[in-house]
Amino acid sequence: MVTPASRWSVDVYYSGYTTVQVEARDEAEAMEKGREEAQRRLGLAAILDPDGAMAQLVRGLEPWEACDTAEAIG
Numbered sequence: 001m002v003t004p005a006s007r008w009s010v011d012v013y014y015s016g017y018t019t020v021q022v023e024a025r026d027e028a029e030a031m032e033k034g035r036e037e038a039q040r041r042l043g044l045a046a047i048l049d050p051d052g053a054m055a056q057l058v059r060g061l062e063p064w065e066a067c068d069t070a071e072a073i074g
Contacts, residue, residue, distance in 0.1 A: 007074040010034025013064035021073070030070040 005023040008030035012018045018038045024030035046055035 006072055008034070008070050009073045010038075010070045011068060012038040013067040024070075027070045027072075030072075031068055034070060035065070035068065
């Protein structure tokens with residue numbers, strides 16, 4: 001039996017605090033997708049302004065995966 005995807009709100013503690021909403025079948029998948037999306041957004045910001053503050057921040061980031069949370073929202 002395939003579990004249908006539902007909406008999840010994922011709080012990612014990487015560069016401070018980022019909340020993303022993803023479609024996932026369970027909490028583990030939501031966390032994975034949320035972390036990937038947060039990193040993608042930070043990477044795009046660094047690419048758009050490679051000498052800017054965001055690029056400098058991204059170079060020194062460390063993930064706080066133990067603090068990340070995911071909550072089903074629908």
